[in-house]
Amino acid sequence: xxxxxxxxxxxxxxxxxxxxxxxxxxxxxxxxxxxxxxxxxxxxxxxxxxxxxxxxxxxxxxxxxxxxxxxxxxxxxxxxxxxxxxxxxxxxxxxxxxxxxxxxxxxxxxxxxxxxxxxxxxxxxxxxxxxxxxxxxxxxxxxxxxxxxxxxxxxxxxxxxxxxxxxxxxxxxxxxxxxxxxxxxxxxxxxxxxxxxxxxxxxxxxxxxxxxxxxxxxxxxxxxxxxxxxxxxxxxxxxxxxxxxxxxxxxxxxxxxxxxxxxxxxxxxxxxxxxxxxxxxxxxxxxxxxxxxxxxxxxxxxxxxxxxxxxxxxxxxxxxxxxxxxxxxxxxxxxxxxxxxxxxxxxxxxxxxxxxxxxxxxxxxxxxxxxxxxxxxxxxxxxxxxxxxxxxxxxxxxxxxxxxxxxxxxxxxxxxxxxxxxxxxxxxxx
Amino acid sequence: xxxxxxxxxxxxxxxxxxxxxxxxxxxxxxxxxxxxxxxxxxxxxxxxxxxxxxxxxxxxxxxxxxxxxxxxxxxxxxxxxxxxxxxxxxxxxxxxxxxxxxxxxxxxxxxxxxxxxxxxxxxxxxxxxxxxxxxxxxxxxxxxxxxxxxxxxxxxxxxxxxxxxxxxxxxxxxxxxxxxxxxxxxxxxxxxxxxxxxxxxxxxxxxxxxxxxxxxxxxxxxxxxxxxxxxxxxxxxxxxxxxxxxxxxxxxxxxxxxxxxxxxxxxxxxxxxxxxxxxxxxxxxxxxxxxxxxxxxxxxxxxxxxxxxxxxxxxxxxxxxxxxxxxxxxxxxxxxxxxxxxxxxxxxxxxxxxxxxxxxxxxxxxxxxxxxxxxxxxxxxxxxxxxxxxxxxxxxxxxxxxxxxxxxxxxxxxxxxxxxxxxxxxxxxx
Numbered sequence: 001x002x003x004x005x006x007x008x009x010x011x012x013x014x015x016x017x018x019x020x021x022x023x024x025x026x027x028x029x030x031x032x033x034x035x036x037x038x039x040x041x042x043x044x045x046x047x048x049x050x051x052x053x054x055x056x057x058x059x060x061x062x063x064x065x066x067x068x069x070x071x072x073x074x075x076x077x078x079x080x081x082x083x084x085x086x087x088x089x090x091x092x093x094x095x096x097x098x099x100x101x102x103x104x105x106x107x108x109x110x111x112x113x114x115x116x117x118x119x120x121x122x123x124x125x126x127x128x129x130x131x132x133x134x135x136x137x138x139x140x141x142x143x144x145x146x147x148x149x150x151x152x153x154x155x156x157x158x159x160x161x162x163x164x165x166x167x168x169x170x171x172x173x174x175x176x177x178x179x180x181x182x183x184x185x186x187x188x189x190x191x192x193x194x195x196x197x198x199x200x201x202x203x204x205x206x207x208x209x210x211x212x213x214x215x216x217x218x219x220x221x222x223x224x225x226x227x228x229x230x231x232x233x234x235x236x237x238x239x240x241x242x243x244x245x246x247x248x249x250x251x252x253x254x255x256x257x258x259x260x261x262x263x264x265x266x267x268x269x270x271x272x273x274x275x276x277x278x279x280x281x282x283x284x285x286x287x288x289x290x291x292x293x294x295x296x297x298x299x300x301x302x303x304x305x306x307x308x309x310x311x312x313x314x315x316x317x318x319x320x321x322x323x324x325x326x327x328x329x330x331x332x333x334x335x336x337x338x339x340x341x342x343x344x345x346x347x348x349x350x351x352x353x354x355x356x357x358x359x360x361x362x363x364x365x366x367x368x369x370x371x372x373x374x375x376x377x378x379x380x381x382x383x384x385x386x387x388x389x390x391x392x393x394x395x396x397x398x399x400x401x402x403x404x405x406x407x408x409x410x411x412x413x414x415x416x417x418x419x420x421x422x423x424x425x426x427x428x429x430x
Numbered sequence: 431x432x433x434x435x436x437x438x439x440x441x442x443x444x445x446x447x448x449x450x451x452x453x454x455x456x457x458x459x460x461x462x463x464x465x466x467x468x469x470x471x472x473x474x475x476x477x478x479x480x481x482x483x484x485x486x487x488x489x490x491x492x493x494x495x496x497x498x499x500x501x502x503x504x505x506x507x508x509x510x511x512x513x514x515x516x517x518x519x520x521x522x523x524x525x526x527x528x529x530x531x532x533x534x535x536x537x538x539x540x541x542x543x544x545x546x547x548x549x550x551x552x553x554x555x556x557x558x559x560x561x562x563x564x565x566x567x568x569x570x571x572x573x574x575x576x577x578x579x580x581x582x583x584x585x586x587x588x589x590x591x592x593x594x595x596x597x598x599x600x601x602x603x604x605x606x607x608x609x610x611x612x613x614x615x616x617x618x619x620x621x622x623x624x625x626x627x628x629x630x631x632x633x634x635x636x637x638x639x640x641x642x643x644x645x646x647x648x649x650x651x652x653x654x655x656x657x658x659x660x661x662x663x664x665x666x667x668x669x670x671x672x673x674x675x676x677x678x679x680x681x682x683x684x685x686x687x688x689x690x691x692x693x694x695x696x697x698x699x700x701x702x703x704x705x706x707x708x709x710x711x712x713x714x715x716x717x718x719x720x721x722x723x724x725x726x727x728x729x730x731x732x733x734x735x736x737x738x739x740x741x742x743x744x745x746x747x748x749x750x751x752x753x754x755x756x757x758x759x760x761x762x763x764x765x766x767x768x769x770x771x772x773x774x775x776x777x778x779x780x781x782x783x784x785x786x787x788x789x790x791x792x793x794x795x796x797x798x799x800x801x802x803x804x805x806x807x808x809x810x811x812x813x814x815x816x817x818x819x820x821x822x823x824x825x826x827x828x829x830x831x832x833x834x835x836x837x838x839x840x841x842x843x844x845x846x847x848x849x850x851x852x853x854x855x856x857x858x859x860x
């Protein structure tokens with residue numbers, strides 16, 4: 001770290017004091033700047049942590065133990081230039097590596113003279129730790145072919161077979177302003193200010209090339225993605241994600257999450273990546289809250305307090321879907337846990353990584369709240385779409401929820417190491 | 431704590447196992463239930479803390495060291511019955527005492543038989559700690575006199591002199607759907623799920639008597655309210671609230687926060703209370719982010735990195751508004767820190783307790799973000815309105831912000847101890 005001494009006085013940093021190679025505010029600069037200032041420099045008492053590694057075979061934020069807070073953003077590319085899209089991805093890679101390491105984006109101050117340029121980082125995370133920030137990028141179907149069928153960036157031939165708008169499911173009431181997008185950013189952290197800072201600064205880096213289409217904040221992760229985590233509760237008050245795929249289940253992850261070589265000959269670039277399904281699910285919480293405990297538990301198929309399946313045992317006991325009660329199976333035919341279970345879906349699993357949300361009020365005297373569902377899947381056609389079709393048709397829970405947003409993104413593999421590589425570069429190779 | 435043994439089996443709790451005295455779902459019940467189940471019962475591994483005391487001379491959540499997360503809700507009373515309003519306040523008092531102690535509201539299960547009633551608590555905070563939850567209640571002007579001048583609940587004669595809609599300030603662009611309200615609930619906690627749970631359950635208790643008019647989530651407290659806290663940053667990236675009133679400054683709190691006996695003969699019931707000012711301030715962050723560091727610092731009047739006043743020193747150095755630079759005062763005449771300072775406002779202070787917010791996108795390619803300003807003041811007429819008038823006319827920051835919501839509430843004194851007292855009861859006495 002090199003930063004000017006005597007900074008307790010109003011600092012007049014000269015160009016010489018920085019190694020930054022270009023003016024702030026351009027894509028090229030953001031990609032090229034040298035890491036200059038950690039978040040901690042301004043506050044010696046700030047907590048420090050090492051953060052979650054950014055580089056690796058897979059992107060972070062997928063099997064990383066789910067952090068507590070989310071800021072998710074979908075962006076549309078406003079440029080029609082392939083080189084600007086590539087520059088954006090380079091700049092995002094650089095900025096994401098810096099921020100997930102607990103650092104600011106780029107330099108803090110001016111380059112051509114004191115104070116005359118905007119800071120490259122917006123600053124609100126100065127003094128905060130990395131807070132286990134992960135940043136995960138994805139590509140939407142419209143990046144490959146727009147609504148008019150135009151091959152915007154010469155990528156159409158590489159569009160993954162399964163990367164297209166999800167079908168309409170029964171009960172869907174989708175808001176176009178909360179659906180779709182050319183690009184996505186999933187920022188997860190244990191501090192919401194760190195997650196919001198990440199999305200904001202990536203949106204800033206994208207200025208002139210891409211703009212925010214929609215964004216969603218979440219809190220209270222609704223899934224465990226590691227055996228080291230306790231199972232959280234969703235806003236229906238039930239433990240959620242008990243039977244989720246876990247980071248430690250490597251074989252299942254290879255089978256159900258990571259795209260393998262040969263899965264899709266047209267999209268070999270996606271090998272080591274995955275697909276991200278996002279569904280904004282509004283809960284009719286006032287209706288739910290006036291439903292008896294017996295009915296709530298029958299709808300979910302689990303005991304509310306402990307999370308045990310209604311067939312007995314404790315939270316981690318496997319559900320016995322054949323166990324009979326006095327008036328039918330203990331776990332009803334329409335119970336969510338039955339219909340979502342691999343045994344009802346040809347043995348397929350998905351990795352869920354959703355968050356609770358509360359977005360003010362609905363204008364009708366009620367809070368607007370629900371679940372921002374995120375899942376990662378190796379093949380949406382084979383694993384998510386049949387599952388969601390099954391749920392949308394039969395799930396007793398449908399009386400209490402409504403899907404209001406939907407998006408699908410292809411998540412490229414990770415950037416193996418610092419250097420010339422950037423997120424998604426395999427898509428643009430060759 | 432009494433809860434049934436063997437609850438790892440599906441529990442069939444009988445009426446005998448609970449001390450609850452009334453069916454769930456009614457105001458009377460919520461006020462009368464016996465504390466039955468702590469949040470921790472379902473999860474032995476959950477963190478425990480003792481929470482912030484609910485009872486006291488003043489309500490908690492005012493000088494309590496600012497927690498990191500906020501859920502604020504304004505409600506309108508839909509009933510025209512004074513007794514139902516009183517019952518609501520009794521029920522809220524009971525529920526708030528339970529939740530701030532880390533417990534569920536009421537009982538978890540049924541009363542007249544197993545499972546046949548809705549749970550009294552929605553359950554999503556089961557297993558979570560109290561997370562320093564505080565719940566602070568307030569009364570809006572419209573509770574005393576509605577828009578048509580009706581004395582809805584026989585309270586008009588007790589309306590505090592200063593409790594009326596704030597005046598229009600230059601630049602205000604208020605959304606009626608984000609302004610006003612008969613009642614308010616400020617829930618602050620270090621876990622957003624705990625804060626959201628609190629508002630939701632209080633809204634649930636109010637069902638049939640009051641509905642949510644608007645609600646706002648916040649993160650990243652933008653003020654310190656105790657000398658034990660570091661100064662956080664707002665979404666402009668600047669340290670905020672350095673010169674705020676602090677819990678430890680008792681004399682200043684008595685002078686500027688707590689309503690004293692004799693302040694307002696018509697509203698003696700408010701003695702020991704205060705006023706809460708809420709202002710939703712949208713930030714034009716994309717414009718701000720393209721502004722040079724020099725300009726940003728001139729607008730605020732502080733150094734961005736350390737928070738030191740531009741007159742020199744470090745964060746805690748007093749600003750020297752007379753210090754001259756080469757082209758005018760080092761702290762410009764229009765700098766926010768100058769105009770907000772007590773020396774520019776007849777020596778008056780306010781206790782700020784705001785939060786950052788990010789509410790999705792604005793539909794124009796930008797994130798929708800800003801500051802949800804909350805302040806507590808002994809006399810809005812004397813302290814807040816002149817200050818805000820001064821800022822609205824002269825603050826250089828106005829180029830980058832817009833006030834989009836506004837509300838004022840009278841915050842009654844605290845409930846001294848568990849028993850027959852309830853929040854706001856002094857308003858209804860005599």
